[in-house]
Amino acid sequence: MAELGRRAVLGLMAGGAVAAANSRVLSEPRSEGTDPRIRHIVVLMLENRSFDHMLGLLMPEIPGLRGVKAGDYFNEGADGTRYYVTDGAKYQGQFTVDPAHEFENVHEQLGISGSGVPSMRGFASSYQGAGGDPANIMRCFRPEQLPALSALAKHYLVCDNWFSSVPGATAPNRQFAHFGTSFGQINSGLIWLDRGRGIYGRLNAAGKHGKIYYARGSGTFGMTFLGSKYFGLYGDFVADCRRGSLPDYAFVEPSYSDDPDRTIATDQHPDHYVPAGDQFIWDVYKALRANEETWRTSLLLIVWDEHGGIFDHVPPPRLPYGDGTPEKPFRSTIPPFDFRELGVRVGAVLVSPYVNPGVDHTLFEHASIPATVTQQFIGDPREHAPFLREKNANRLLKLLAPIPPRLDWPSYPVDRKLKGARVSEGPATAFQLEHVQELHNALARILPDVARASNPAAVRTKKDATEFIAGAMAALHTRAGYA
Amino acid sequence: MACALTCLPSWTGAQTLDAPAPLPEAATPCPPQTVAPHADPLLRSLVTEWALLKQDWCKLMRWEDTWPRIQYLLVDVFTGPGLHPTGGIVVPDGGVAAGLALNVDWNTNAPTYQRFSSSVEGRGSENGFWEVGAKVQTLLAGYSERGKSPQVTLFATHLDLPRLPFYGLGNETPQDGRKLFGLRDTGVAASVDVPIPFGVAVAGELAGLWYAPEVDTSFGSVFNETTAPGLHTRTTYVRPRVSVAWNYPDRGVLYGLSSSALVSYGFYGAVAGGDFSFSRLEARWNVGFGLDPRIGSLRFASRVMVNDPQSHSNVPFYLQPTLGGADINDENVLRGYSNYRFRAPNLVAYELNYERAIIDPIGIRIFGQLGKVGQHASDLGFDHLKSSVGASLTFRLGGAAIAEISFGWSEAEGLHVYGTGNTNNLGGLTAGLRGVF
Numbered sequence: 001m002a003e004l005g006r007r008a009v010l011g012l013m014a015g016g017a018v019a020a021a022n023s024r025v026l027s028e029p030r031s032e033g034t035d036p037r038i039r040h041i042v043v044l045m046l047e048n049r050s051f052d053h054m055l056g057l058l059m060p061e062i063p064g065l066r067g068v069k070a071g072d073y074f075n076e077g078a079d080g081t082r083y084y085v086t087d088g089a090k091y092q093g094q095f096t097v098d099p100a101h102e103f104e105n106v107h108e109q110l111g112i113s114g115s116g117v118p119s120m121r122g123f124a125s126s127y128q129g130a131g132g133d134p135a136n137i138m139r140c141f142r143p144e145q146l147p148a149l150s151a152l153a154k155h156y157l158v159c160d161n162w163f164s165s166v167p168g169a170t171a172p173n174r175q176f177a178h179f180g181t182s183f184g185q186i187n188s189g190l191i192w193l194d195r196g197r198g199i200y201g202r203l204n205a206a207g208k209h210g211k212i213y214y215a216r217g218s219g220t221f222g223m224t225f226l227g228s229k230y231f232g233l234y235g236d237f238v239a240d241c242r243r244g245s246l247p248d249y250a251f252v253e254p255s256y257s258d259d260p261d262r263t264i265a266t267d268q269h270p271d272h273y274v275p276a277g278d279q280f281i282w283d284v285y286k287a288l289r290a291n292e293e294t295w296r297t298s299l300l301l302i303v304w305d306e307h308g309g310i311f312d313h314v315p316p317p318r319l320p321y322g323d324g325t326p327e328k329p330f331r332s333t334i335p336p337f338d339f340r341e342l343g344v345r346v347g348a349v350l351v352s353p354y355v356n357p358g359v360d361h362t363l364f365e366h367a368s369i370p371a372t373v374t375q376q377f378i379g380d381p382r383e384h385a386p387f388l389r390e391k392n393a394n395r396l397l398k399l400l401a402p403i404p405p406r407l408d409w410p411s412y413p414v415d416r417k418l419k420g421a422r423v424s425e426g427p428a429t430a431f432q433l434e435h436v437q438e439l440h441n442a443l444a445r446i447l448p449d450v451a452r453a454s455n456p457a458a459v460r461t462k463k464d465a466t467e468f469i470a471g472a473m474a475a476l477h478t479r480a481g482y483a
Numbered sequence: 484m485a486c487a488l489t490c491l492p493s494w495t496g497a498q499t500l501d502a503p504a505p506l507p508e509a510a511t512p513c514p515p516q517t518v519a520p521h522a523d524p525l526l527r528s529l530v531t532e533w534a535l536l537k538q539d540w541c542k543l544m545r546w547e548d549t550w551p552r553i554q555y556l557l558v559d560v561f562t563g564p565g566l567h568p569t570g571g572i573v574v575p576d577g578g579v580a581a582g583l584a585l586n587v588d589w590n591t592n593a594p595t596y597q598r599f600s601s602s603v604e605g606r607g608s609e610n611g612f613w614e615v616g617a618k619v620q621t622l623l624a625g626y627s628e629r630g631k632s633p634q635v636t637l638f639a640t641h642l643d644l645p646r647l648p649f650y651g652l653g654n655e656t657p658q659d660g661r662k663l664f665g666l667r668d669t670g671v672a673a674s675v676d677v678p679i680p681f682g683v684a685v686a687g688e689l690a691g692l693w694y695a696p697e698v699d700t701s702f703g704s705v706f707n708e709t710t711a712p713g714l715h716t717r718t719t720y721v722r723p724r725v726s727v728a729w730n731y732p733d734r735g736v737l738y739g740l741s742s743s744a745l746v747s748y749g750f751y752g753a754v755a756g757g758d759f760s761f762s763r764l765e766a767r768w769n770v771g772f773g774l775d776p777r778i779g780s781l782r783f784a785s786r787v788m789v790n791d792p793q794s795h796s797n798v799p800f801y802l803q804p805t806l807g808g809a810d811i812n813d814e815n816v817l818r819g820y821s822n823y824r825f826r827a828p829n830l831v832a833y834e835l836n837y838e839r840a841i842i843d844p845i846g847i848r849i850f851g852q853l854g855k856v857g858q859h860a861s862d863l864g865f866d867h868l869k870s871s872v873g874a875s876l877t878f879r880l881g882g883a884a885i886a887e888i889s890f891g892w893s894e895a896e897g898l899h900v901y902g903t904g905n906t907n908n909l910g911g912l913t914a915g916l917r918g919v920f
Contacts, residue, residue: 131520189555220881236738
């Protein structure tokens with residue numbers, strides 16, 4: 001972040017930290033525009049898990065989260081047996097048959113009533129019809145089963161109103177993430193030859209750079225013909241984070257298959273081993289934090305491409321517009337679809353040094369990804385995005401709060417060794433000392449009693465600085481209502 | 484629910500909720516298939532696959548967007564659990580092969596270490612080469628080191644290779660001295676492969692191996708036990724093998740410095756067939772440096788193999804490694820020579836290549852290769868190395884070459900053309916590709 005920008009942010013903090021308390025449950029749209037603090041937007045898109053399945057049981061721990069409690073909802077099986085939403089999701093082995101999630105399956109799962117309103121009661125019978133155990137489709141992970149996701153969700157910002165773009169499978173939904181549209185297709189295959197370069201080409205034309213990082217064994221979904229300069233492997237992502245050479249936009253793909261070279265699938269697609277994906281989430285976060293400058297200038301979105309046939313209780317909304325252009329809207333005739341209907345809700349966690357902990361209810365879908373990137377690096381998507389969905393998509397930048405960069409770490413018990421390792425001995429850097437002083441100044445304005453009790457001049461080592469910053473941020477968050 | 488409808492900002496040109504979602508009531512052609520649940524994994528795999536194929540076919544016929552529907556059909560025809568057609572080769576010079584693979588996931592509500600996937604595959608070629616195999620594997624996902632997990636594999640294979648070329652042993656064999664021999668190769672093995680920190684993986688394997696060479700009178704009139712040890716001998720081995728592999732960085736990279744190394748040691752203890760026990764030590768070291776694809780990447784690869792017979796023993800000629808074209812494992816070394824061209828108990832090979840994009844997805848690679856075989860390990864010096872140079876047109880996907888047509892040239896044999904490739908990055912179509920071979 002530019003020096004001026006950081007000071008300006010600190011100047012805003014007195015009001016921002018308090019105002020943030022109000023955005024904890026309902027995020028008010030802030031003024032649209034670029035955020036000078038953000039130089040890198042990183043998206044990690046996993047596979048085929050619904051919001052309730054991954055994050056729903058965090059409801060008691062994140063006030064305002066639209067999740068579930070055991071017994072809140074049920075679906076009926078083919079014989080009328082009721083299957084209630086509950087915990088008990090297992091890491092692997094409950095989806096012996098991959099839950100169907102093609103267009104026709106999702107419509108069955110939505111359980112459209114006579115009035116045309118989704119009842120969300122067709123998931124169990126859909127899975128039963130496909131040969132699976134209907135009880136498993138209603139099960140959710142307890143937060144402690146997913147330590148990385150839960151830690152990041154509690155420490156940063158959960159978007160609990162994020163829907164997949166199309167009530168269908170991987171391909172159209174991932175196209176919305178890359179192109180802001182699926183070009184009118186609800187069932188597009190995985191070879192996208194005639195789509196152009198999407199957000200990556202748009203960035204390139206604007207003198208910016210976007211890149212897809214993938215696992216060597218399983219490759220990248222759909223974007224393989226994009227062009228050599230737009231790709232790196234996951235190891236390149238780690239190195240780019242460490243060196244501070246991340247591109248403006250980075251799309252990270254997990255490993256999609258268990259490979260002969262012992263690489264384990266990290267995409268969390270049923271029936272892959274879910275903790276491997278959870279560890280991968282932490283790895284991506286950890287990579288960003290390996291370089292403080294990279295971290296201070298980044299925004300990471302963790303999101304799933306679609307629900308994978310697994311239960312969620314929130315009916316997908318219908319938009320007041322479709323896709324394509326007003327003159328030439330995208331439509332499917334067989335089967336009928338006008339692209340106003342969103343797919344099932346999926347998990348989305350926004351991780352950045354500039355978000356406050358909590359939950360945001362702004363409506364997002366995958367077109368929000370290229371819209372956000374466009375907004376930040378190119379210009380107003382209403383002018384620069386080609387099609388309606390992306391033009392109108394809410395952007396994530398409005399969720400960034402006017403706070404100093406958060407350098408505190410989430411509580412992640414599996415990796416305490418790492419947390420200890422980064423607090424290395426040795427004298428504090430000039431940047432750390434400056435940051436300490438700025439935080440102390442902010443404390444003096446907002447929490448003068450805390451400021452009087454702390455002494456920035458006593459900070460001498462990296463460990464001192466880390467502890468001072470963590471303490472100051474904790475005090476500020478407490479003041480803002482996040483204790 | 485109430486909050487879902489009300490806790491949202493009003494629409495001011497940005498997305499918002501319009502109304503409780505009224506959906507089109509129009510009937511959707513090809514409604515979801517119903518599949519009866521099956522406890523038996525094999526039956527479950529087959530009926531699920533059948534339902535998917537029926538649905539794919541229905542949608543291909545009745546839905547819009549034919550090309551995407553064809554892709555989905557191909558995905559379900561070639562990948563995932565169930566019965567699938569397979570293709571490729573059995574070994575180089577064996578012709579084009581095709582066959583079937585049956586993949587079953589033994590997924591139950593069980594701990595990870597009790598979960599197995601199994602594959603059975605058979606394929607035969609136009610030239611009469613064929614192979615069958617079965618593999619049972621479990622990835623112990625409960626432990627992972629940098630994205631990799633321990634793997635336990637049990638496998639059995641049988642290959643019938645009726646006509647393999649043999650030019651004699653050594654570096655100076657005449658090209659027109661080529662004779663053909665047959666080999667039946669059967670093996671059963673159990674292996675454990677464990678990743679440990681710092682990019683290192685250790686592996687251990689115990690195998691039982693049976694080899695049955697078949698030579699005709701033409702072959703026998705030229706070669707004998709001295710010039711082709713074991714030509715009339717069927718051998719049976721018990722082979723323990725250990726290996727250590729190292730990769731830097733431990734996650735793959737396209738850019739910057741990368742390196743990998745492998746050292747393996749196996750002892751072929753002959754339990755039947757005569758004095759043919761020997762040990763095999765193999766080492767590989769690769770190093771690469773990748774720059775922007777328009778500038779290119781440079782890679783150096785090296786390999787040495789030493790087969791050391793026990794006292795009074797020999798290494799059967801059919802187990803001695805080869806250089807030239809492609810070897811029995813389809814590894815290309817000295818592309819300017821014929822497949823299997825040089826054979827001896829010991830081998831050393833080097834390659835330096837440079838690859839870059841020209842116009843995506845086309846790239847070019849230029850390469851130079853050196854190598855030779857030797858009767859003794861001390862023969863593997865830098866003198867009298869065979870050489871081959873050439874160029875390849877590469878097909879690049881995802882920023883890396885995944886297939887290439889190579890034009891290899893050597894002074895002795897002139898031009899040879901090879902096609903090579905892998906299934907990485909074919910648009911996600913092959914993420915579920917399985918089988919034994």
